[in-house]
Amino acid sequence: MSSDNLLSTIAEYKLSSRLDEAIDLIKRQLHYSPYYYEFHYEIAGIYLLQNEFQEAQLHLERCLSINNKNTSSAILLDFLKNKDAYEVSNKSISVLFDYYADSFDEELTTTLKYKTPQLIADEISKRFPERQFKYMYDAGCGTGLCAESCKNLAESIFGVDLSMNMLKQAKNKSLYTKLSLGDITHELGRFDFKVDLITAADVFVYIQELKYFFQVAYEQLVQNGIMVFSIVSEGQEENSGRYSHNHKYIQSLADSYSFKLSSTSEQDIRKNLDKWIRGKIYILSKA
Numbered sequence: 001m002s003s004d005n006l007l008s009t010i011a012e013y014k015l016s017s018r019l020d021e022a023i024d025l026i027k028r029q030l031h032y033s034p035y036y037y038e039f040h041y042e043i044a045g046i047y048l049l050q051n052e053f054q055e056a057q058l059h060l061e062r063c064l065s066i067n068n069k070n071t072s073s074a075i076l077l078d079f080l081k082n083k084d085a086y087e088v089s090n091k092s093i094s095v096l097f098d099y100y101a102d103s104f105d106e107e108l109t110t111t112l113k114y115k116t117p118q119l120i121a122d123e124i125s126k127r128f129p130e131r132q133f134k135y136m137y138d139a140g141c142g143t144g145l146c147a148e149s150c151k152n153l154a155e156s157i158f159g160v161d162l163s164m165n166m167l168k169q170a171k172n173k174s175l176y177t178k179l180s181l182g183d184i185t186h187e188l189g190r191f192d193f194k195v196d197l198i199t200a201a202d203v204f205v206y207i208q209e210l211k212y213f214f215q216v217a218y219e220q221l222v223q224n225g226i227m228v229f230s231i232v233s234e235g236q237e238e239n240s241g242r243y244s245h246n247h248k249y250i251q252s253l254a255d256s257y258s259f260k261l262s263s264t265s266e267q268d269i270r271k272n273l274d275k276w277i278r279g280k281i282y283i284l285s286k287a
């Protein structure tokens with residue numbers, strides 16, 4: 001089997017919950033081709049999904065020793081070495097959203113009047129009225145609500161999520177060129193072409209330290225590419241277990257990775273009981 005075929009078989013295994021089989025297949029391949037760094041990167045991603053951080057670290061180190069230009073491995077290694085033990089784990093996020101997937105669209109759009117994907121599309125159209133994007137990376141795509149709202153803005157949409165059941169719902173919408181199971185930082189890092197639009201709707205609330213994603217995003221965006229995301233405004237969701245990131249933090253990350261802040265707007269993003277929750281939509285450009 002060619003390496004491209006193998007990588008797509010592995011992607012299929014991941015999408016059908018056959019993570020152990022994917023690991024076995026990669027291990028067998030690595031036995032014959034131990035210097036194939038893409039396989040080390042791939043298996044590290046699966047170990048990240050399973051919260052097996054030591055194994056993930058070993059393979060990222062191997063990946064980097066074979067190809068020291070692989071910046072994504074270096075960024076993920078930095079993440080693993082500095083990881084806060086109390087950070088919400090990828091595994092618990094996937095369990096949570098696997099459980100909610102079937103009722104997610106109905107619950108969010110009807111009961112909670114969730115508007116973030118549409119607000120993201122509106123902000124992009126307002127700020128860049130004539131622009132047509134080629135490759136959109138929908139980070140934490142969930143059931144595909146962002147693809148629905150942004151479908152006229154981009155030629156191809158790639159979706160990544162930690163939850164298999166959310167991805168199944170997204171697949172039913174038939175709007176994505178490709179869907180992958182994985183962590184948003186790891187999966188973006190493996191793209192062998194650059195994207196011009198990154199969206200992340202209501203995803204950063206599950207990630208405590210955003211610098212790793214910002215770093216990979218900057219690397220993987222074309223010049224003038226944009227990243228559009230939401231955060232929940234401060235003080236809106238206390239004790240919810242979700243992370244609220246303040247403007248100072250976002251601005252400092254943007255500055256660190258040379259992003260230009262193109263626009264920010266504060267809006268009602270969804271309801272909680274009878275009260276509207278306020279959130280912010282950011283557009284950052286790779287200047």
Ligand SMILES: C[S@@+](CC[C@H](N)C(=O)[O-])C[C@H]1O[C@@H](n2cnc3c(N)ncnc32)[C@H](O)[C@@H]1O
Nearest residue numbers: 097140141142145161162163183184201202206
């Ligand atoms: C509240 S949902 C939002 C889904 C979609 N973006 C939308 O607006 O409808 C959050 C999604 O982010 C995903 N997620 C959270 N952290 C992630 C990570 N580190 N990598 C990939 N997906 C992640 C969850 O599995 C979930 O599907």
